[in-house]
Amino acid sequence: MSVVLDAKIPEGPIEKKWDSHKFHMKLVNPANRRKHNIIVVGTGLAGAAAAASMGEMGYKVKAFCIQDSPRRAHSIAAQGGINAAKNYQNDGDSVYRLFYDTVKGGDFRAREANVYRLAQLSTEIIDQCVAQGVPFAREYGGLLDNRSFGGAQVSRTFYARGQTGQQLLLGAYSALMRQADKKTVEVLPRREMLDLVIVDGRARGIIVRNLITGEIETHAADAVVLATGGYGNVFYLSTNAMNSNATAAWRCYKRGAYFANPCFTQIHPTCIPVSGDYQSKLTLMSESLRNDGRVWVPKEKGDKRAPSQIPENERDYYLERIYPSFGNLVPRDVASRQAKFRVDEGRGVGTTGIAVYLDFKDAIQRLGKEAISEKYGNLFQMYAKIAGEDPYQVPMRIYPAVHYTMGGLWVDYNLQSTIPGLFVAGEANFSDHGANRLGASALMQGLADGYFIVPYSIGNYIGSEGSQIKPIDSNDGIFVSEKKNVSEGLDKLMKINGKRTVDDFHKELGQQVWENVGMSRSASGLKKVIGDIKSIKAEFWKDVKITGPKDYTNQELEKAGRVADFFELAELMAKDALTREESCGGHFREEHQTPENEAKRDDSNFCHVAAWEYKGAEEPIRHKEELKFDHVKLTSRSYK
Amino acid sequence: MSEIHKTMTIHLKIWRQKSPNDQGHFIEHTAKNVSEHMSFLELMDVVNQELILKGDDAIEFDHDCREGICGTCSMVINGNPHGPEKATTTCQLHMRKFKDGDHITVEPFRAKAFPVVKDLKVDRTAFDKIITSGGYVSVNTGSAQDANNIPIGKHTADLAFEVAACIGCGACVAACVNGSAALFTSAKVSHMALLPQGQAEREQRVLNMVRTMESLGFGNCSNTGACELSCPKEIPLESIARMNREFYCAEVKERPEKEIGGF
Numbered sequence A: 001m002s003v004v005l006d007a008k009i010p011e012g013p014i015e016k017k018w019d020s021h022k023f024h025m026k027l028v029n030p031a032n033r034r035k036h037n038i039i040v041v042g043t044g045l046a047g048a049a050a051a052a053s054m055g056e057m058g059y060k061v062k063a064f065c066i067q068d069s070p071r072r073a074h075s076i077a078a079q080g081g082i083n084a085a086k087n088y089q090n091d092g093d094s095v096y097r098l099f100y101d102t103v104k105g106g107d108f109r110a111r112e113a114n115v116y117r118l119a120q121l122s123t124e125i126i127d128q129c130v131a132q133g134v135p136f137a138r139e140y141g142g143l144l145d146n147r148s149f150g151g152a153q154v155s156r157t158f159y160a161r162g163q164t165g166q167q168l169l170l171g172a173y174s175a176l177m178r179q180a181d182k183k184t185v186e187v188l189p190r191r192e193m194l195d196l197v198i199v200d201g202r203a204r205g206i207i208v209r210n211l212i213t214g215e216i217e218t219h220a221a222d223a224v225v226l227a228t229g230g231y232g233n234v235f236y237l238s239t240n241a242m243n244s245n246a247t248a249a250w251r252c253y254k255r256g257a258y259f260a261n262p263c264f265t266q267i268h269p270t271c272i273p274v275s276g277d278y279q280s281k282l283t284l285m286s287e288s289l290r291n292d293g294r295v296w297v298p299k300e301k302g303d304k305r306a307p308s309q310i311p312e313n314e315r316d317y318y319l320e321r322i323y324p325s326f327g328n329l330v331p332r333d334v335a336s337r338q339a340k341f342r343v344d345e346g347r348g349v350g351t352t353g354i355a356v357y358l359d360f361k362d363a364i365q366r367l368g369k370e371a372i373s374e375k376y377g378n379l380f381q382m383y384a385k386i387a388g389e390d391p392y393q394v395p396m397r398i399y400p401a402v403h404y405t406m407g408g409l410w411v412d413y414n415l416q417s418t419i420p421g422l423f424v425a426g427e428a429n430f431s432d433h434g435a436n437r438l439g440a441s442a443l444m445q446g447l448a449d450g451y452f453i454v455p456y457s458i459g460n461y462i463g464s465e466g467s468q469i470k471p472i473d474s475n476d477g478i479f480v481s482e483k484k485n486v487s488e489g490l491d492k493l494m495k496i497n498g499k500r501t502v503d504d505f506h507k508e509l510g511q512q513v514w515e516n517v518g519m520s521r522s523a524s525g526l527k528k529v530i531g532d533i534k535s536i537k538a539e540f541w542k543d544v545k546i547t548g549p550k551d552y553t554n555q556e557l558e559k560a561g562r563v564a565d566f567f568e569l570a571e572l573m574a575k576d577a578l579t580r581e582e583s584c585g586g587h588f589r590e591e592h593q594t595p596e597n598e599a600k601r602d603d604s605n606f607c608h609v610a611a612w613e614y615k616g617a618e619e620p621i622r623h624k625e626e627l628k629f630d631h632v633k634l635t636s637r638s639y640k
Numbered sequence B: 001m002s003e004i005h006k007t008m009t010i011h012l013k014i015w016r017q018k019s020p021n022d023q024g025h026f027i028e029h030t031a032k033n034v035s036e037h038m039s040f041l042e043l044m045d046v047v048n049q050e051l052i053l054k055g056d057d058a059i060e061f062d063h064d065c066r067e068g069i070c071g072t073c074s075m076v077i078n079g080n081p082h083g084p085e086k087a088t089t090t091c092q093l094h095m096r097k098f099k100d101g102d103h104i105t106v107e108p109f110r111a112k113a114f115p116v117v118k119d120l121k122v123d124r125t126a127f128d129k130i131i132t133s134g135g136y137v138s139v140n141t142g143s144a145q146d147a148n149n150i151p152i153g154k155h156t157a158d159l160a161f162e163v164a165a166c167i168g169c170g171a172c173v174a175a176c177v178n179g180s181a182a183l184f185t186s187a188k189v190s191h192m193a194l195l196p197q198g199q200a201e202r203e204q205r206v207l208n209m210v211r212t213m214e215s216l217g218f219g220n221c222s223n224t225g226a227c228e229l230s231c232p233k234e235i236p237l238e239s240i241a242r243m244n245r246e247f248y249c250a251e252v253k254e255r256p257e258k259e260i261g262g263f
């Protein structure tokens, strides 16, 4: 039976909710904190920030990650920047405006109270990062520089060339290693969480595989924080790092944590197009490029001339034409869909015809090559390396690619999942971006969750429910049996010894998901793909081939476990997309569009979060959290 | 995808080593129909698919972002860490830089402080230990002042950024005849020493980091400059000079006065 979910949003006016909530929280005496063990899984922005902050507060923290060092988490690759309502540019920005833009950008499918808190915390994040020595871009006078970014009409994005994620992560990493030095945090790299351990209904530990020795380890704690990132790699090709995966979140789902809005995925408009079937991942070209680059395709179908041979009046700058007030800066979902429409019309460019141009000619003429290089140098360099063309001379070819997942484990206002003691932070939760994330908001959310929200929530949880959290031993009882289960699961995979590689299956799955649960979805396609996913999955369990050892480092075995979970997640994504009979943000249902091909929301029936409950062999149950908009009026988005 | 591109045949010699204690050996493998648009790691993926289908273990190698920013990939290609291209990580090296019929040798990053785990995968946790010993500003969450209260001239900010861009891949160590981590360590020391935020702990930081580096099996720097040439992020050699100066100044101050003698 479906239940109505309680988000535990604090009482009071929206601007006071977070402060008054913090005041009413239970505290843990500093001397007692070191008696409490906290597990943090993931050391991206969210995980590293949370682990470092809780270490500073005096908790005993264990931080796990897949990579050989916490510094290499996928967050490192974020390019464009991080938003904050500092209003340093005096251009009319405010906490309220950032809140408003984020709710609207998310197409009214996010929780107002969470988004407001995010906007409030944004300013503290910048202070924190600068204090750590993060070298943000500066103006000649020595103050911080800002730029405008994807869909915002104010300049509120802080950046460090095209390497903002790297600099922010290295800041959080340095804070984490400082705590490692102080021995409040134990860092455990090259570990992959393969299950969550629940004792008396509470999250009490994890089972991990040591990715070097192959050993299955058990770790117990008073609370578990999951900060394991998004699930974009279900599509096989995405801009995510190769090790990004859904396994930790998925195994928590199977232990009872609800999974919210899995069909809300973001397709980023400006990526380097696919060049061949050996392609292993896609590379993002930061959307900050849309500030100066102009997107176009030839007016004529099948025009194969070189871009320089196509005169101005035979080019269609379609974003500027359709959306005169936002032009090239429309939100991601809109820009992506429009690129797909152009390609579907037969007006795509490049040898594959699956690309559009992003042209800097005018900007270079206006500002000079040097100014463009100062802003985007590393991006241009990266493009030249990958595409083998010089973007200063020839327009970039770009095409949308999977980039971010708004869906994730359902959490309440405290970032607690439906399993007590399991908190979820960063891209792994579903919280703040609704059906579409605005540029430069993921870094903000990851750091808000990690530095400022999780540490408080953990304190409140332990402070108020600590007496019910009984001492346990990770070498005993349920840990032993769960460890055995995990080990047997790996044996089962190894024993199949079929004829196809893991990558081969992953590619086939990805193709199906991209075509049917990608930029545009239809009831018939979704129904069919659910059946197809099931049969590829059955094939996988009969015919996958994994070589190498179980009891030593083995990347094929790691990948196999992740792909096995992607099959199940893909099915849930399709079910979620099928039951959401509306279009909103990144979720575009062909049956629900306006005559101008814009997304048509259905607020009377779908103004809610869909949170799925795992039911084993039975169908999962779709629960609802109704969304209320008291501050930002429900209107249809218009960027015209 | 139907794009027509040039393809080539590449003869590979790849290092295989089962575990840290295994002696290791090269295997030979010829890759056919290699597209010029493939990245080097995509070539390795293709080789691995072939090995798996034959029943062999896949070649273990580290990689993650494949965008040149995480610092995970780490191969020595034809004797050069990250291969022949300047300022390019292995994952950003594309096959168009090679010719049909080329012979390519692939080895792990080799250094005393980076033991081989398996095949091309090495253990670089020594780098984390160096950072743990001081590569940070001691500021707790929530105690920061307004960001614009710390103005930093653009020139200084740019200099700090240049060294902060280190991706911690370890190519500098693999390139160095002494297996020294001087470029890596100096990048972090410089980043912090250049900025006002790093001043309070400036001396202790450099002392701790350099001493930790020395204790971990990295060799001494003899200024050959190979590190700078192999660095995918072009961290300048002058960082090492800055670190040395920082270190000596701090060390002199640390010593009791009688040891230094009167000036």
Ligand SMILES: Cc1cc2nc3c(=O)[nH]c(=O)nc-3n(C[C@H](O)[C@H](O)[C@H](O)COP(=O)(O)OP(=O)(O)OC[C@H]3O[C@@H](n4cnc5c(N)ncnc54)[C@H](O)[C@@H]3O)c2cc1C
Pocket: A041, A042, A043, A044, A045, A046, A047, A064, A065, A066, A067, A070, A073, A074, A075, A076, A077, A078, A079, A080, A081, A082, A164, A165, A191, A192, A193, A194, A227, A228, A229, A230, A239, A240, A241, A244, A245, A247, A248, A284, A403, A404, A425, A426, A427, A428, A439, A440, A441, A442, A443, A444, A446
């Ligand atoms: C190319 C690119 C550019 C981007 N640019 C921007 C931008 O400019 N601005 C912006 O705001 N956002 C940007 N984003 C989005 C943003 O980078 C991510 O959403 C964000 O960094 C996610 O951070 P995270 O901490 O939630 O997770 P991640 O950084 O993905 O970290 C996940 C962590 O979990 C660990 N982990 C995962 N599974 C397990 C497991 N089973 N066991 C143990 N550990 C596990 C990993 O090892 C890793 O440490 C970009 C994303 C991409 C792909």
Ligand code: FES
Pocket: B062, B063, B064, B065, B066, B067, B068, B069, B070, B071, B072, B073, B089, B090, B091, B092
């Ligand atoms: S894989 Fe990230 S730098 Fe090469």
